[in-house]
Amino acid sequence: MSDVIVRSASYADEADLVGIDIRTWSFLHAVLPRPDADKPFFDERHTPEGILVAQVDGRLAGYVRIVSPTPLPCNAHVRQIQGLAVDTWARGRGVARRLMDEALREAGRQGATRMTLRVLGHNAPARRLYESMGFTVEGVLPGEFLLEGTYVDDVLMGRPLDLAAA
Incomplete structure (x- = not known):
């Protein structure tokens, strides 16, 4: 298995990132x-x-997007994952886990004490990954989205950053 190197994105990555989004x-x-x-x-x-x-x-x-969920100062201690994608050719190599590990570390470096994310209820592979990394379900918005004729739950997950990255 090849080594996975994680770094900050740059504008030079834009075409590759668009391609990953289209393929995944x-x-x-x-x-x-x-x-x-x-x-x-x-x-x-x-x-x-x-x-x-x-x-x-x-x-x-692949990539992971880490943002402040709101511009409110009272919410500045939280970071949120708003996108995680691994290109089809790179799946099964630990890329998603490595990106998530680094996202948790980066959020801590930014002074955050908590990480949250939202995942669709039917996305079992992603939910298993997040749960294995210490995220727990903190809320569910039942039937929040209508996708291809099916109502899908929006699952809210979170974890404190004082846990060691899994």
């Missing part, structure tokens, strides 16, 4: 429409500074 898009994890190849990956709220990327053999393999 699925209603298993996405509530937004299929990504458009002409739409930029980065925007005013999602800049390279909030994204970690993983490389395997020098090739971009």
Whole structure:
């Protein structure tokens, strides 16, 4: 197995990140429409500074987006995962776990004491990963999304950052 290297994203990664989003898009994890190849990956709220990327053999393999969930000062101690994707060719190599480990460390470096995320109820592989890393279900919005004719729960998960990264 090749080593997974995680680093901060840069604007030079944009085309590769758009490609990953297009190749990995699925209603298993996405509530937004299929990504458009002409739409930029980065925007005013999602800049390279909030994204970690993983490389395997020098090739971009995936990313995790870490953001403050709100602009409120009283919420500044929380970071939220708002996107985790691993390219199809890189799955099964520990890329997602490595990205999540680094996201937890980065959130701690930023002064956060808590990490949250939202995952679709039917995304069992992602839920297993998050649970194995100390995340617990903190709430469920039943039937929050209608995806391909099926109502899907929005599952809210979180964990304190004082736990050692799994």
